[in-house]
Amino acid sequence: MKVLKKVLFFYFLLTIFSLSVQSKEFTPIRIILHINSNISEGEYSLREISNIAQKEGIEGVIFTDKALLKWEYGIWPLRRIIKKTVEQPSVFNYGIKNYLEDISRLNKKFPDLVLIEGLEVSPFYYWEGSFFKGNLKMYNWHKHLLVLGLDEEGYRNLPMIGNIRGLAKNFSFFKFWPLVIVGMGILFLNKKKYKYKDFQGRIWGEPLPGLNFLGIFLIGAGVLFFINNWPFSDFRYTQYQGDLGITPYQEFIDYVGERRGLVFWAEPEAESKGEFLGVYFESRPSIEEFLNTQGYTGFCVFYDGYREIGRPGGLWDRVLLEYCEEVRSHPVWAVGGLSFEKGDLAKAIKDLQTVVLAEKKGKSSVLSALKEGRAYVVRGIRSLDFFLEDFSLASDLGEEATIGGRLSADKEVTINIKAKFLRQDFSEVQLKLIKNGKVIKESKIETPFSASFYDCNVKKSKSYYRLEIKAKGLHLITNPIFVKKVEL
Template sequence: MDRRDEQMRSVKRWPLLAVVAVVFLCGAAWRAEAADDRHQLLATVHVHSTASTGDLTIEALAERAEQLGLDVLMLTDNFSLRYEYGLWPLPGLLKRQVRFPSVLEYGIERYLADVADAQSRHPNLIILPGVEVAPYYYWTGSIWGRTLTMHNAQRNLLVLGLDKPEDYRSLPVSGNPDAYSFDWRVAVNGAPILLMVPAVWLWRPLRRSTDRRSPRRMIACMLIVLAVALVVNAWPLSQPAFSSYDDRMGYRPYQALIDDVSAKGGLAFWSMTEARDYHEYTAGPMGTVVVKTEPHPEALVQTTGYAGFGGLYQDTRTSVRPGELWDRLLQLPEHESRTTPVLIGELGFHGSNDAGKELHRLVTALLVKERTVAGVLEALRSGHSYAVGEGDHHVQLRLEEFQVVCLDGTKSASIGDRLDPGGARDLMVRLSITAADHGHHPAKVRVIRSGQVVAQSAGETPFRFDWTDTTAPMNERMAYRVEITGSGELLSNPIFVAPILELKAEG
C-alpha cells in the first residue's frame, strides 16, 4: 500500500514538473526574443519640398517614395530663410532684406495641411512633417571695408514630432517675428517718441506774429523727423530672439531651440555637423560678401537634450570613427545630465537633379513596435535604428540581426536595448547581414565596443557572424555597435551592456 501511494505521488509530480519546464522554456524564449517584437521600416530623413527649397511637391515626393518601396518620409523643409543686414547707425532703417522660399513664407498651416492631404492619399506611407532650422546667424566685418561676412546660416537642426501650427509659430529662430519678445528694451526702443513733446512745444509760436520759418519750428521739424526715424529704425519695438549683430552668443540660441522643441514633445537632431558651406557674392562697388558655415562637431558636446545627430550623409565624417566623438559621448556616465545621442542617416534631398541622390539611396532603418507616427517617433527617440547608404554599385545592405546575448542565449538585447548580464561572462555578438536585392555582395564587418574595434570579419551577403567576447572588462558599462562596409556603408546605434559583476566566492 505504501509503495502504491509513493507511485501515485510520483505520477502526480510529473504534470507539475512539466508545467515548471514549460514555464522556464517560455521564459527563456521570451528573454531571447524580447527584442524581436519590433519590425523594420525604411525611412528617408531630411527631404525638402516646394514648401521651401525643393523641386517636388509633397504629393510628388509621396508618390516617388511609395514607388521606391519606402515606408516613412520625413520632411524637413527650411523653416526660415530670412536674412537682413543694416548699416550703422540706423541698421533697422538702412537695411537690405533677402528672403528665400521657406515654411514661414509658404504658411505653416498650409504646409501642415498639405502633409495631411498627402497622408490621406497615401495610407501605406507614413509622412512626418518637420523643419530644418538655423536659429541664429551673425555678421562680422564691414561692407565699407569689403570684409562683410555672414556666419552660421547653415548651422542647422532638424526638428521632428511637432504637429500643431502654434508649436512651429513660436520657435525661437532668427527671422521669425512671432518669436519676438517684449522686455525693458521695448521702452528704450520706443523712447524716441518722447521727442514729439518738445517738438510740439517748439512748434507753437510764442507770439502770434512769429514767422512760420522761425528757428523754433525748424528745430521742431528736425525733432519730429528724428523721432520718426528712430522709431522706424527700432520697429518692431519687440526684440528678435537673437541679434544678428552679436557674435558672442555661442551655442545659446541652439540650446534655446532644443529646449523649446523638447518642451513641446518634439525631437531635435543636429544636421551634418561636419559639412562646410562657403559662398561669395558680389556686392558691386562694395566688394564681396562672404557667407560661410564652418564644421561644428563640437555642437554635440556644447549642447544637451537633443535627440541625436546625422552620422551618415554624403560628406566628410570623423565623429563616427571608432574612439572619436560619438563613442566618447556614448561612454559618459549614465548619471550625466544629457541624453545618449542617437545616430540617423540624412539625405539632404532637394530634387531629382541632385547629383547622386535619390530618395531611397540613404535611409534610416527604424525598428518600430507599431506602424504609426507614434511608433516612428519612439524608435527615433530610443535609438532602435541604423543608418545605411548605397555604394557606387547601388547595393544597399540590411541588418537582419544584431544582438548581444549571454547565458547561452537566454538573455539578449538588440539595437537600442540594454542588457544586464549580471555575473555572466559568456557575451556573444550575433550578426546577420543581407543585401536589399538578395544578391551576393562583399561585406566587411567591424564590431566596436566602447570605442575600440574588438572584432573584424569579411564575407559575402547573406552573411552571418557570431563572435564571443572573451575580453569584456569587469565592472564597466559597455556599448557595442557595428560598422559594415564593402557594399555601401551601414552604421548601427549601440547596444548597451551593464557592468559584468564579479561573483563573490562562497564560504
Template sequence: MAKRHVMAAGRAGFALLWLFSAPLVRAESPTPARIPLRAAVHVHSTVSTGTLSPESLAQRAERQGLDVLILSENFTLRYDYGLRPLEGILKYGVSFPSVLDYGIERFLTELREVRRRHPKLIIMPGVEVAPHYYWTGSLLAGDLTMHNAQRNVLVIGLEKSEDYARMPARGNPHSFVWDGKSLANAAPFLLLAVPAIRLWLPRRREKEAWRHSHQTIRRMAAAAGLVLTAGLAANAWPLTSPRFSSYDAQAGYRPYQAVIDAAIERGALAFWSMTEARDFSRHSFGPLTVTVKTDPHPDSLLLTQGYTGFGGLYQDTRRVTAPGGVWDQVVQARLNEGGPVPTMIGEVAFHGLQDAGKDLDRVYTVVLVTERTQAGVLEALRTGHAYAAARGDGDILLQLDEFSVSDRRRSAGMGDRLESEGGRPVTVRVAVSAADRDAHPVRLRVIRAGQVVGQIEGRTPLRYELTDGDAPADRWLPYRVEAIAQSGELLTNPVYVLKVKSKK
C-alpha cells in the same frame, strides 16, 4: 583576448548550429516584436527650398518602397544686415522660401491632405531650424562675412501651428523680445513723427498772413517727415529684437540650446543635422562682396544637452562616427551621467532631382517600430531602435538582418540594454546582406565604447559572431556595428551592456 568565430551565411552546418543554439538565449522579459520600416529623413518640398511638391514626394516615396517620409522644411530663411549703431533701422534684408513665408497652418493643412491620399505612407512634419547667424568684418573693408547660416537642428513631429509660432529662431519675429534695442528701433517715431505732426498742425499765435504764406511749406515738410518715418518704421518692423544679436559672435551654442529645449518641451524630436558639412560662398553686389560660410561643428554634440540625436550618415565627409570619435565620447559620457543617450539617424538631405546623385532612396533610416504609426516612428527614433544605410555610386544598399548582444541567459537588441551578471563573456551576433541579394565585398566592425573589438571581411550575405570576454565590468558599454561595402555603408545605434561582477 576576444575569441572570434566567423562563417559565411548559407552554409548548412552553420545554419543548423545557429538554430539549435538559439533557445539558449532567452530574454529576461517579453519584449514587443519590432517591424522594420524604411524612412527618408530630411526632405524638402516646394513648401521651402525643394522642387517637388509634398504630393509628388509622396508618390515618389511609394514608388521607391519607402514606408516613412519625414519632411524637414526650412523654418525660416530671412537674413538682414544693418549699419551700426542703427542696425535695427538702417538695414537690408533678403528672404528665401520657408515655412514661415509659406504659412505654418497652410503647410500643416496641405500635409494632412497628402496623408489622406496616401494612407499607407507615414508622412511626418518637420522643420530645419538655423536659429542664429552673426556678422563679422565690414562692407567697406571687403571682408563682410555671415557665419553659421547653415548650422541646423531638425525638429520633427510637431503637429500644431502654435508649437511652431514661437520657435526661437533669428528669422521668426514672433520669438523676438522687447529690450533696449527696441527703443532704438522706435527712434523714427520720436525723432521724426512728432516734429512732423507739429509742423502739420496750424499754430494759433502766428499772424494770419504769416500762417497762410508758410502753411504750404510746413505741410510739405511735415508730409516728407511722415513718409520718411513710415519708411524707416517699416524697415525696422518689428520693433522687438531677436534674443541673440546677429552682431554677437560670442553667443556660442545658446541659440541652439534654446531651440532644442523648445522642441523637446513640446514633445518633438531634435536632431543636430550634418554637423561636418561645409558651406562657403561669395556674393558680389557691384564693388561690394559678402562671404557666407558655415564651418563644421562636431563639438555641438558635446556642448549642447537634451537633444534627441544627430545625423551620422549622409553624403558628405564624416569623422564624428569614427571609432573613438565624438559620437562614442558623447554616448559614454551620457551613460556615465545616467542621462538620455543621443541616437543616430541617416539624412538624405533631398531638395530635388536636379542635384546629381540625390534621391529619396540614397540614404535610409531604418526604424524598428512596435506599431506602424507616427507615434511608433517617433518612439523608435528617440530610443535608438534604428540604423542608417547609404547607397554609394555602385548602388549597393546594405541591410541589417541581425544585431544582438547576449550572455546566454539574456539578449538585447539595438537600442536596448542588457545587464549581465557574473562577469561572464557576452556574445555579439551580426548578420548583414545586400538588398539585391547578390554577393558584394563588405567589411564588418564591432565597436565597443569607441574601440574596435572585432572585424571581418567577406561577401554578403555575411554573419559574424564575436565572444567578448575582455569587457570591463560595472559600467555601461555601448556596442555598435559599422559595415562598409565597395559602394555602400551601414551604421547601427548601440546595444548597451552592463557587466555586473558576481556577489560573494
C-alpha cells in the same frame, strides 16, 4: 555558503523575471529624411516625392523643408528701417498650417507610406565687417538643424534669426523712449519769440525758426526710432552681436526638447564659403556645437558626418562615452540625411536610407523609434538590397536588447548579428564590432550569415556596443546598445 546560496537564489529570480518578460517585436520601416520640396529650395512637389519614394520601395518620408530663408542687414542705429532684406520661398512664407495640412492630406492619398513633416532650420547667423567698407560678411548660416515632432504652434515660435515671435523675450516699456523725443519736439515747435493775446482771445506770437526746425527734426527722429523699436520687445539675440558660440543652438535645442520634439544636427562636418548677391558668407563645420551642446536627439552620419564624427573612435564615440560616464543626460543617435533638393531623386534614394525599428507602422511609432535610437543607417548602391535581420545583445542575467536598447549584465554578453542581401547572396562583407569607441572584433563573412560573438569583459558601470558593416556598394551603421553592469 549561505552567501553563495543567496546570490544563486537572487540570480535565479532575476533570470526567471527576465525570461517572463516578452521582448517587444519591432517592425523594420525603411525611410528617407532631410528632403526639400518645391515649397522651399526643392525641385519636386510633396506629392512627386511621395510617389517616387513609394516606387523605390520606401515606406516612410520625413520632409524637412527650409523653415525660413531670410537674410537681413540693417544700418545702425535704424537697423529695422534702413535695411536690405533678401528672402526666398520657405515654409514660413508658404504658411506652416498649409504645409502641415498638405502632408496630412498626402497621408490619406498614400496609405502605404508614413509621411511626416519636419523643418530644416538655421537658428543663427551673424555679420562682421562693414557695408560701407565693402568687407561685409555673414557667418554660420549653413549650420543647420532638423526639427521633427512639433505642433503648428511649436514650429511657429521656433527661436531663430528672422522669426520675431520666436526670439522676443518680453515686452519692454523702455522701447517707448522715442515718445519722449517726440514730446520735446512738440514743445520746441510751439516755442515763440513773444506771445500776446488779442481782444478776441487769440494768441499771437513770432516763431523762433531755429527752435521750430529743431522741433520738426526731433519729432521726425522720434517717429523713426519709434517705428524702429517695434515690436517693443527685448530679444534673445540678434545677428549684430557677433559670434555667440553655442548659446543660440543650445537655446534652440532646449526649446524643441521642452516640447518633446526631435532635433538632429544636419551635415555637421560640412563647410560652406561663397558669395551671394555681392555678400560673402562662410560657415565652418558644426564640430564645436556637436560636442558642446546637450540634449539634441542625434546627427546625420551621412552625409558629411562620418569622417570626424561617425567613424570608429570618432567624436560620436566621445559623446557616447560622455553619456556612459553621466556627463550627458541623453545619448546621441545617428540617422541618414539625404540633404536632397534637386536632381535624380530615385538615384538619391537608392544611395541612402534609415531603417527604423518601430512598434507599428505610423507617424508616432516612427518618431518614437528615432527618439529612442531604434534605427540603423545604410548607404551605397546596394543599400536597398541589404537587410540587417538582427543586431542584439543577450546578457548573463537573461536580459536581451536590440538597437537603441539597454540591458544589465554581470560579466558577459553575447552579441548576435544576422544579415543578408535580399536578391544577391554569397557576397563578402566586413564586420566591425565597436565597444566604447574601440573595434573589438573585425571579420569578413559571406552573406547570408548569422553570427554570435562573446564578450566576457564587462567591467565598466556602463558600456555600449555598435556595429558597422561594409562591402562594395554598402556601408551600414547601427545605433548603440547600452550595457549596465550589475554586481552580484
